[in-house]
Amino acid sequence: MQSFKLGELRNIMKQIIQKILPRYQTIRQQLHRYPELRYQEVNTAKLIQQALMDMGFNPQIQIGKTGVVAVLDSGKPGKTVALRADMDALPIEEETDLDYISQNKGLMHACGHDGHVATLLGVAEVLQQLRHTFTGKVKFIFQPAEEGGAGALAMIKDGVLENPVVDAIFGYHNHPGTAVGKVLVKHGTTMYGNAEFSIQVHGKGGHAAMPEWAINPITLSALVITALQTVSDALAKDPETTVLSVTTLHSGKAKNVIPEYAIIGGTIRAPSEKATMHAQKLIEAELNKVTQGSGCTFTITYEDIYPATINTPVETDFVLKQAKLLLGENNVAIKAKSGRASEDFSYFLQKVPGCYFFIGNGEDSASCHSPHYNFNDGILPVAIELLATIAITYLQNE
Ligand SMILES: [Zn+2]
Numbered sequence: 395m396q397s398f399k400l401g402e403l404r405n406i407m408k409q410i411i412q413k414i415l416p417r418y419q420t421i422r423q424q425l426h427r428y429p430e431l432r433y434q435e436v437n438t439a440k441l442i443q444q445a446l447m448d449m450g451f452n453p454q455i456q457i458g459k460t461g462v463v464a465v466l467d468s469g470k471p472g473k474t475v476a477l478r479a480d481m482d483a484l485p486i487e488e489e490t491d492l493d494y495i496s497q498n499k500g501l502m503h504a505c506g507h508d509g510h511v512a513t514l515l516g517v518a519e520v521l522q523q524l525r526h527t528f529t530g531k532v533k534f535i536f537q538p539a540e541e542g543g544a545g546a547l548a549m550i551k552d553g554v555l556e557n558p559v560v561d562a563i564f565g566y567h568n569h570p571g572t573a574v575g576k577v578l579v580k581h582g583t584t585m586y587g588n589a590e591f592s593i594q595v596h597g598k599g600g601h602a603a604m605p606e607w608a609i610n611p612i613t614l615s616a617l618v619i620t621a622l623q624t625v626s627d628a629l630a631k632d633p634e635t636t637v638l639s640v641t642t643l644h645s646g647k648a649k650n651v652i653p654e655y656a657i658i659g660g661t662i663r664a665p666s667e668k669a670t671m672h673a674q675k676l677i678e679a680e681l682n683k684v685t686q687g688s689g690c691t692f693t694i695t696y697e698d699i700y701p702a703t704i705n706t707p708v709e710t711d712f713v714l715k716q717a718k719l720l721l722g723e724n725n726v727a728i729k730a731k732s733g734r735a736s737e738d739f740s741y742f743l744q745k746v747p748g749c750y751f752f753i754g755n756g757e758d759s760a761s762c763h764s765p766h767y768n769f770n771d772g773i774l775p776v777a778i779e780l781l782a783t784i785a786i787t788y789l790q791n792e
């Protein structure tokens with residue numbers, strides 16, 4: 395291993411990034427022009443595969459359906475660090491005036507995954523050029539279907555964390571509302587988990603003209619929904635608030651028929667599994683109270699969408715340290731609150747230690763999932779440098 399002083403290595407890295415930056419900006423805008431939905435990222439995968447092959451990698455494709463993986467082997471024994479970028483776009487009609495506006499009607503890179511992919515390709519090129527400065531291996535994970543398709547889980551099932559076994563994983567998301575290039579890191583829970591519930595209220599159907607012979611599940615559902623609001627208010631008192639929202643209500647087909655049942659659906663957004671279970675307990679207690687003596691019964695089912703994204707302590711401190719060294723104390727902050735959206739990077743963190751952090755997309759950036767959103771290319775040099783530094787330093791540390 396060629397040994398470099400940190401400052402020297404940093405200068406070399408900066409020079410490489412300066413040189414390659416235009417290429418990855420072009421790739422980012424190319425990706426933006428042709429967004430693809432979860433598990434349909436076929437052309438995106440092809441572009442990634444080609445770019446990696448151009449750098450001399452031998453990428454594996456179709457990991458987790460449309461995912462792409464490349465391994466950079468330093469040729470020296472050591473640990474394996476993984477870096478991850480998500481690839482998919484959203485079913486949103488773009489409303490920007492960009493000259494590289496989406497050409498795939500009704501689809502849009504409205505969450506900046508185009509930028510995440512371009513970043514990781516840039517990091518792969520930097521590390522390829524600097525592979526003599528570290529030991530072990532770097533695994534580049536291009537993951538499909540972050541937007542509701544659990545692409546991370548699909549890749550894990552296809553063995554992405556094995557062969558070589560991943561020792562730690564890092565990834566970032568752009569963060570609208572924060573100055574470009576500023577880094578936000580949070581210990582522990584950084585994104586909430588999301589569990590959906592479905593409550594079936596069983597009554598007794600009958601003729602609308604003779605309600606005395608029926609038990610109307612719709613009127614009882616009104617009480618159930620009010621009771622759920624009480625639970626929601628109680629939970630709102632927690633500092634890391636669990637959020638409970640009722641979002642669907644379905645019952646009945648005819649105006650002259652009292653239906654047999656009603657179905658109430660909603661979502662629990664919580665910072666931990668424990669908090670989710672606490673919310674479930676409160677919901678069930680309220681349901682028991684409301685249905686008691688009413689003649690109605692209920693069944694409730696839950697579906698875990700994504701677990702909470704929980705950073706591990708050592709790797710979080712490590713990212714904080716590297717970010718501060720690289721960008722200065724003023725450009726790195728501890729994120730005050732967890733994000734209430736959920737993120738399937740959580741599945742990786744259930745298996746290996748790591749840290750998922752944020753890089754500012756601009757204070758005036760439209761929010762993610764807005765038709766006016768755009769990934770800020772000003773992130774690219776910062777993100778490429780930070781991720782490359784994280785990988786090298788991690789692999790030099792042992
Ligand atoms: Zn998103």
Ligand SMILES: [Zn+2]
Nearest residue numbers: 505506507567
């Ligand atoms: Zn996203």
